[in-house]
Amino acid sequence: MRQKHGQNFLIDNNIANNIIKAANLERDDDVLEIGPGRGILTKIMQQQIKHLTAVEIDKSLFQQLNHHFSFRNIKNIDILNTDFLKFDIPNTKLKIISNLPYNIGTAIIQKILPLSNWTIAIFMLQKEVARRLAAQHGSKEYSYISIFTSYYASCKVLFDVSPRCFNPSPKVMSSVVKLTNKLSKQPSQIFFDFAKHSFGMRRKTILNCISSFKDLGKNQAIQIMNNLNLVTFLRPDKLSISGFLCLTNEIEKYTNPCPEKFRPS
């Protein structure tokens, strides 16, 4: 049976401590936790920082955790019973720590990374997804989410975690990653659109990816490749993030909604 809300609770205290250590918490930190569950990370972190906001979708877990802290009259924590994907992230300087619900891990990452108010994020997710976040061009894990991640953050895989450290055990290995905000400004929408389009057809050449993007066609695609001195048989997984950025700049010149006669020849 599929687990509701990707619930695999961490039961290994050493791993919990190592996740928290990776965030270099300080007394005046504000931390956001996504999916505190039974609170293994929550209960340790709360003692080390100024304030913790924890967002839990599951009503019964929320109630148990709320009871744990209110019973002890602990005040530096707000537990909210809501879906993180619909949650308005507070606009204060934050560290983010989470053993992510794996079924929506990349959606959560795409919600957080473009924001400028987080500094460090420590996430546990499936090993395979962690490798994709950190992948460089030329590797088989390099994909759209690698480009998205590396545009906004530097990403380091810290350590792997065995399924035995959870209850119930997930079917996959997990990894902990550390992301540091690069504070990049928002790129043009075409950058991400084109990267997504290209990785949707990763076995095709970049020439094919450009020709089929926004009706550019083969002739314009060849011109764009020539302008940048790119070889026509290059595939998307060999193109670095800066390569994608240059290509986007060039593509934009050809996709501007200006009349045909003013287009670059």
Ligand code: SAH
């Ligand atoms: N942090 C805990 C639980 C991890 S399991 C631990 O390490 O043991 C993932 C947690 O995320 C579960 O508690 C699950 O209920 C919660 N969750 C799943 N989807 C969520 C969502 N959309 N918003 C907030 N919490 C969510």
